[in-house]
Amino acid sequence: MKAKPIAYWTTTVLVAFFMTGGATQVAQYLHNPHAVVPELGYPMYFFAIIGVWKVLGAIAIIVPGFPRLKEWAYAGIFFDLTGAAASCALVGGYGAYGFHVLAPLIIAGILVASWALRPPSRVVGVLFKAKSGAAA
Numbered sequence: 001m002k003a004k005p006i007a008y009w010t011t012t013v014l015v016a017f018f019m020t021g022g023a024t025q026v027a028q029y030l031h032n033p034h035a036v037v038p039e040l041g042y043p044m045y046f047f048a049i050i051g052v053w054k055v056l057g058a059i060a061i062i063v064p065g066f067p068r069l070k071e072w073a074y075a076g077i078f079f080d081l082t083g084a085a086a087s088c089a090l091v092g093g094y095g096a097y098g099f100h101v102l103a104p105l106i107i108a109g110i111l112v113a114s115w116a117l118r119p120p121s122r123v124v125g126v127l128f129k130a131k132s133g134a135a136a
Contacts, residue, residue, distance in 0.1 A: 008117035012061055015111045019058035019077060039093040050080065061114070067124045074115045081108040 053076065060066065060073035081104040087093075088100035095101075 004117055005119065008114060008119065011110050011114035011117060015077065015107065015114055016058040016062050018107050018110075019054040039091040040087050041091070042087075054080065064121075067122050070118075070122055071124050074111065077111055078108055081105070081111065 057073040057077045057080075060069050061077070085101045085104040085108070088095070088104075093100055
């Protein structure tokens with residue numbers, strides 16, 4: 001196998017794992033108030049809603065087909081991660097060593113790598129058109 005498909009699947013599976021796995025995700029479903037940064041001030045039902053959308057987004061980027069849905073899922077996950085980092089940063093809920101800000105940004109970087117490494121079958125359109133061969 002080539003390096004690009006391996007890198008794509010590695011980054012995609014990591015993002016899907018982070019969106020669906022881990023104790024924080026489970027705690028969000030159980031409405032555990034200690035699973036989120038209390039300073040954020042969001043109501044607990046918000047985290048249940050976000051948790052469901054995270055799981056659906058993770059499924060969307062993993063399953064074959066549906067390239068337009070994948071584009072929306074990548075965008076939604078990116079907005080979720082960067083919004084989480086910004087929310088924690090703006091209220092001072094950094095966590096130990098800035099974990100609540102850095103972790104979502106690192107996962108967002110992995111997400112962008114997954115998006116950029118997608119095979120042609122998972123791409124809706126061309127981001128940049130190729131230049132023509134002759135210069136005028």
